[in-house]
Amino acid sequence: METDVLIVGGSAAGLMAGITARKHYPEKKVTIVRKEDKVLIPCGIPYTLHTVDGPENNIIPDEAATGKDIELIINEVVEIDKENKNVKLKNGELIKYEKLVLGIGSSPFLPPIKGANLENVYTVKKDFELLKEMRNKVKENKEIVIIGGGFIGVEFADEIRKNDDTNVTIIEILDNVLSLVCDDILCEKAENKLRENGVNVLTESKVIEIVGDQKAEKVKLESGKEISADVVIIATGVNPNTELASEAGLDSNSKKGILVDEYMRTSDPDIFACGDCVEKPSYFGENFQAAWLASIATNEGRVVGANLYNLRRKKQKSIGIFSTIVDDLALGVAGLTKKQAENAGIEVVEGHAEAINRHPGSMPGAQLLGVSLIFQKYDGIIIGAQVYGADTAGEFLNILGLAIEKQMTAEDLATLQVGTHPALTASPVPYQLINAAEDAVIKLNS
Amino acid sequence: METDVLIVGGSAAGLMAGITARKHYPEKKVTIVRKEDKVLIPCGIPYTLHTVDGPENNIIPDEAATGKDIELIINEVVEIDKENKNVKLKNGELIKYEKLVLGIGSSPFLPPIKGANLENVYTVKKDFELLKEMRNKVKENKEIVIIGGGFIGVEFADEIRKNDDTNVTIIEILDNVLSLVCDDILCEKAENKLRENGVNVLTESKVIEIVGDQKAEKVKLESGKEISADVVIIATGVNPNTELASEAGLDSNSKKGILVDEYMRTSDPDIFACGDCVEKPSYFGENFQAAWLASIATNEGRVVGANLYNLRRKKQKSIGIFSTIVDDLALGVAGLTKKQAENAGIEVVEGHAEAINRHPGSMPGAQLLGVSLIFQKYDGIIIGAQVYGADTAGEFLNILGLAIEKQMTAEDLATLQVGTHPALTASPVPYQLINAAEDAVIKLNS
Missing domain, CATH: 3.50.50.60 (FAD/NAD(P)-binding domain)
Known part of the structure; x- marks a missing residue:
């Protein structure tokens, strides 16, 4: 052939x-x-x-x-x-x-957890039959434990808790779910939303063993605590x-x-x-x-x-733009978090704004949308953005991804030209992106 | 003081x-x-x-x-x-x-129409009491005529038709409603949506007189046609x-x-x-x-x-980013339309793409979102964008406004970094902005 x-x-x-x-x-x-x-x-x-x-x-x-x-x-x-x-x-x-x-x-990366080979323990593979099997097991059983509180773990938890008569536990080794990719404000909002919906969120918790005879029966933490587990899903990268x-x-x-x-x-x-x-x-x-x-x-x-036959496009250096939704709370990140920047030694200034994404607020579909922007202190250039709330967050984040790619400053963004409409966006007066940038401008000046 | x-x-x-x-x-x-x-x-x-x-x-x-x-x-x-x-x-x-x-x-600009001073004839003033009066008149009466099919006229028509037992007619002098600000694809979609909802859309129609004794009774067109009118709203800029x-x-x-x-x-x-x-x-x-x-x-x-006390911000040259919604069809424009560019003598290439704004399409809230992008033929730089469909159109347009401001090329946009999520955006494979740009890249190459 x-x-x-x-x-x-x-x-x-x-x-x-x-x-x-x-x-x-x-x-x-x-x-x-x-x-x-x-x-x-x-x-x-x-x-x-x-x-x-x-x-x-x-x-x-x-x-x-x-x-x-x-x-x-x-x-x-x-x-x-x-x-x-x-x-x-x-x-x-x-x-x-x-x-x-x-x-x-x-x-899937499988961490060295004893008992990970037991029945009813799954990793998240892009495998149709395996996923079907996992879905059936999740539907049939009551106690579901997810190891790993990244985006995938959080999305699985939020989906599975929608099933009737199900207890979902999510176990995260770090201080918060989504901790590697979001700043505290988003992590906490996600965690609260999961808890409000009955998900058992365990942070700073290390799994040392999945215990069971043939099938998984419980998950044992380093603290000694044990959690009943009919099905275990490992989502650790x-x-x-x-x-x-x-x-x-x-x-x-x-x-x-x-x-x-x-x-x-x-x-x-x-x-x-x-x-x-x-x-x-x-x-x-x-x-x-x-x-x-x-x-x-x-x-x-x-x-x-x-x-393939004509070298015309360069490989992109990845900004990292991603979003998710927990119940009705959309969340997204573009570029660096404050934590990531500061851990790397970059001094930053954060600007923040929240507003209803309609105007007046009595327009149908009104939801809160909040924005945090991270700027380099020495030159005011945007290096990160986090968005939460309304489901326009997904496309909103793409404005911010482009602003990061174009190395715009807080000053540039404070006078950004945007279109607004009562039924589609916030009013131009409290428009989140611009007001978060203006918040940073004032901090950068002072 | x-x-x-x-x-x-x-x-x-x-x-x-x-x-x-x-x-x-x-x-x-x-x-x-x-x-x-x-x-x-x-x-x-x-x-x-x-x-x-x-x-x-x-x-x-x-x-x-x-x-x-x-x-x-x-x-x-x-x-x-x-x-x-x-x-x-x-x-x-x-x-x-x-x-x-x-x-x-x-x-409001009031065109020289005979009878414009009759009772029940209104312009769109930012005046609380007058608006209240107009609203009452519109609610009480059956035959409502709107002169002018720009954004404001279209929004008024779409609102008023939602009232019970009301006939709404919109009269536009040009070939389509929104004709000055949108290309044909959007104009026609808006017109169809208005007609589907029972609005009587008359284009290429010039009003020569509002006829009535004390109150408006009918609107007379240059063609001789007369339209019953209990209330007339003039929205002509x-x-x-x-x-x-x-x-x-x-x-x-x-x-x-x-x-x-x-x-x-x-x-x-x-x-x-x-x-x-x-x-x-x-x-x-x-x-x-x-x-x-x-x-x-x-x-x-x-x-x-x-x-005020420190000259630090320059006046912006306006790109023109605006959106609206007719029934459930959001529409928006950033920058120049194809018509505007061509009338000014700029040769352009248009790229187009449509996709569902969720993935898979069975995710809740799935709606079509379509994008047309206008590029200068000689250098491939984006000078205009039009968006229609889902109500994410509002923020989507702001990505495009920024792309125009930053003078990005079709090639730049064909490899734009975006975030996507099943519950918030189209899949990255048919993502509208990028695929419309790729469509233009192919046309620019050929």
Whole structure:
């Protein structure tokens, strides 16, 4: 078999690379090989547990590729022969390529917890059948324990608590849930919302063992405390999948990912890589870690797809823009938190503002939206933003992501031109982004 | 009487100038003189007719000023003596100032239509009692005719049609409603939505007379057609209020507004002006006209308030970012339309994309959101954007306004970093802004 562009992996990064290649190089044959029969929408995984009623309603349709004249092969690539420019499938078949793209993702990181191999203990894999099984177990059982209070852990907890007759416990080793990615104001709001909805939130708690005979029965903490557990979900981060690349002799780092140049080429110039499997530089420099997100994976897919036969797009240094929702409280972060900046030695000034996202406040859909902005003290440039409240927070955060990318100052943002409307946004007088910036301007002046 | 900062006008611009002055110059005495007993939230005026149930629910609370230690005087300034730095009130009293700010707004432009002085014919004034009267008339009567299909006319039509037993007709002289500010795609969507909801939309129709004895009875078109009219609302734009300024010898233009320098000082350096009463330059140069919006007025208020004793903020050239909603269809524009650009002689490329603003599409709150982006053909820089569909359109447009301000190219936007979330935004794969930009990239390349 033979193709022009061969993409390994059909999730966010691979699919996006394929769609982009198709647009930029309409004369080329584009083929995606993926091992999953059904591909889950990665960010939608938590919502399969309740809101969208099962993983079958959270599938990237094959049509997203095949409808754009991309050939789709369900099979596993087990070897890359970069000298002869072909890959070997599990069944021994070879596919020849001109350009190869690796979008081979990441796998859950499993901390060394005794009993993690018991029945009814799950990690969060992008695996349709496993997710279905986990969902059934969660529905059938009462005591659900989630280990890890990051975004994924929090989203699972908030979904599962919506099921009837369920006790959900979330166990976080740090002082707050979301503590690595949010400042205290957001962490506390998220925690309060979870608790209001009956979730048992345990912080500064280290799991030392999952106890059980064959099945999980309880989770034991370092403090000696034990928590009943019919089902345990471990959500403690991911590691990049690099084996296929490293076995082929491509430069990679098993913790950080496959190494790529500024055009997202691996150490072989005809092999590109994108998504969770690739090393991610932070916009803020070497002292900071970039998050792994589907939005970054697709961004990289767009870079790779356009660059295949013409190097035109540079790899982005990741700002890190992400949001979530707990019950009716949307939360989001762009760039650095105050904690991250201060821990790295950057003196910052924070500006804050809250307002109703309608005007007058009696307009339908009125909700509070709050904003915290983090500026470098020495030059007033914005390096971080946090948003909470109304569900416009998602797009609101994208204004802030762009402001960070463009290195705008508090002064710039205090006179930012925005559009407002009674039914869609806050009034221009208390408009959150601008007033938070003005708050910082005053602090920076004083 | 004596104050440090005296502000004439208590609507968006004046209030914002006052709040900003208070933050930047806490040691100064700040006084607002306004003639209205109650100040309407300007953008909320249409919504008093139905949604928020009356003008009394659409008031800027005095507390917005007095709660920030700004003195509030309800009176009318009738004369400015710039030599002696004082103003005269209607009752003859003088107020001495160090710095004077004019935020004296605009008045409805009344086209020369015969019968415009009949009873039950209204213009859209920021006048509480008049609005209350108009609301009552609209509620009591059946046949309501709106002359002018701009944003205000459309908002009035969409509100009034929500009342029981009401026939609403909107009469627009151009080929479409919103035609001066939107491209055809948005105009048609707005028109269709109005018609679906029973509004009688007449385009390419010129009103020549409002016919009636004492009260309005019908509206006569140039075509000879007559439309029954119990109440007529004229919404055909505004003119700046400049009289007070020009009588005081300050430079002004009765059509364009009071003239100010780059720091928003009038021809007297101790007198500043902001809001609808001030001339507005367009971001896009002299060939284009800037809109008059409350969001621009507040922006100018923030510039003036900060500059009073220390010139630190430059007047913004207006990009023009505004949005509205017709029934459940949000619409918005930032920058130039395709029509405006082409009429001025700029060759453009348009990129377009639509997607559901959730992922998977079965997530609650899923609505379509579509985006059209206008780029200069010769350099690929974005000069305009139009958004329609979901009510996240309001904040979405503010991302685009910033992209225009920062002169980003289609290529920049095709790899823009954004945050996405199943419950808050589109998936990163079909994310509208990026895909519309990619659409333009492909067209620019070919």
